[in-house]
Amino acid sequence: MPAHDRRPRIAYCAFPLDRASALRRDAAALAEAARADSTRVVPVWRNRNLITADDAPAMVALTGETARRALAAGRERIFLGADSRGAWFAADVSDIAEADLAPLLDGTPAGAAFRELRSAGALLAGDEAAVLACARGLAHWHTASRFCGTCGAPTESRDGGHARRCIRPDCGRDHFPRTDPAVIMLLTRPAPRRKPGDARCLLARQHHWPEGMYSALAGFVEPGEGLEAAVAREAMEETGLRLAAVSYRASQPWPFPASLMLGFRAEAAGDEIRRDEKELADARWFTRAELKALPEGDLRLSRPDSIARFLIEEWLAEKD
Numbered sequence: 001m002p003a004h005d006r007r008p009r010i011a012y013c014a015f016p017l018d019r020a021s022a023l024r025r026d027a028a029a030l031a032e033a034a035r036a037d038s039t040r041v042v043p044v045w046r047n048r049n050l051i052t053a054d055d056a057p058a059m060v061a062l063t064g065e066t067a068r069r070a071l072a073a074g075r076e077r078i079f080l081g082a083d084s085r086g087a088w089f090a091a092d093v094s095d096i097a098e099a100d101l102a103p104l105l106d107g108t109p110a111g112a113a114f115r116e117l118r119s120a121g122a123l124l125a126g127d128e129a130a131v132l133a134c135a136r137g138l139a140h141w142h143t144a145s146r147f148c149g150t151c152g153a154p155t156e157s158r159d160g161g162h163a164r165r166c167i168r169p170d171c172g173r174d175h176f177p178r179t180d181p182a183v184i185m186l187l188t189r190p191a192p193r194r195k196p197g198d199a200r201c202l203l204a205r206q207h208h209w210p211e212g213m214y215s216a217l218a219g220f221v222e223p224g225e226g227l228e229a230a231v232a233r234e235a236m237e238e239t240g241l242r243l244a245a246v247s248y249r250a251s252q253p254w255p256f257p258a259s260l261m262l263g264f265r266a267e268a269a270g271d272e273i274r275r276d277e278k279e280l281a282d283a284r285w286f287t288r289a290e291l292k293a294l295p296e297g298d299l300r301l302s303r304p305d306s307i308a309r310f311l312i313e314e315w316l317a318e319k320d
Ligand SMILES: [Zn+2]
Pocket: 148, 149, 150, 151, 152, 153, 166, 167, 168, 171, 172, 173
């Protein structure tokens, strides 16, 4: 089956492994799994994943001696989960100098190299992209959490790489991997009763985006804020629009470095846009007919595997 046929509509959602969280605290079982020939190891080097080079890129999972080498050289051994053939680990091998990476590439396909997942992700099979995203996210969290935020002492990895604990006995605080929620919302206006075909959605562009690129509004959830409130606040701040209704649609893990995108449809109570000129270079209403008629190049939407695109395509497929 060609790789693209296995891609879900939203990237990074199709994590294929049993996370087997009960095993995380079984240090003896994890040590045994780490030695097994059937074990697969996904190395992460300086936030990059090991990926083949051809035009249908694929994840490279190490096995056997190469896998054990990666685990031994790894800053962290992170238990990702298991499938019917055995355990999967991530190993953060960032301490290896670039010139010394060759032994880790023993037996891997020609052209395999450490690449940025964000660029290759759209071409990977969905299950592989999800495994690589999980490995990248956890490796990044370990690197950013080496010291206790409460007392400043070093922390050490626990629970198969799914927690860290401060080593100072009178502190001992546990730290857990973080996921920062962000909301992304497609603002819509229904067609007036006498003007069928005039339903619209709002797309905007940021100043630094490539020419012609438009997408849905998005922003981070603030401490003490509910998701619906975050959607309403972002809509008001960026476009001056009040909302009449908000509904949750779908989510996308976004490990660049640690977000979860929560996607919403939001019906605006009016249509007069007061754009935040610092945040947005443009914000416009589009009818379905306008979006469908725009030639490729005049209007560039987010990547086909993004949640923004999912929200737009879902709305486009509906009738006014
Ligand atoms: Zn501490």
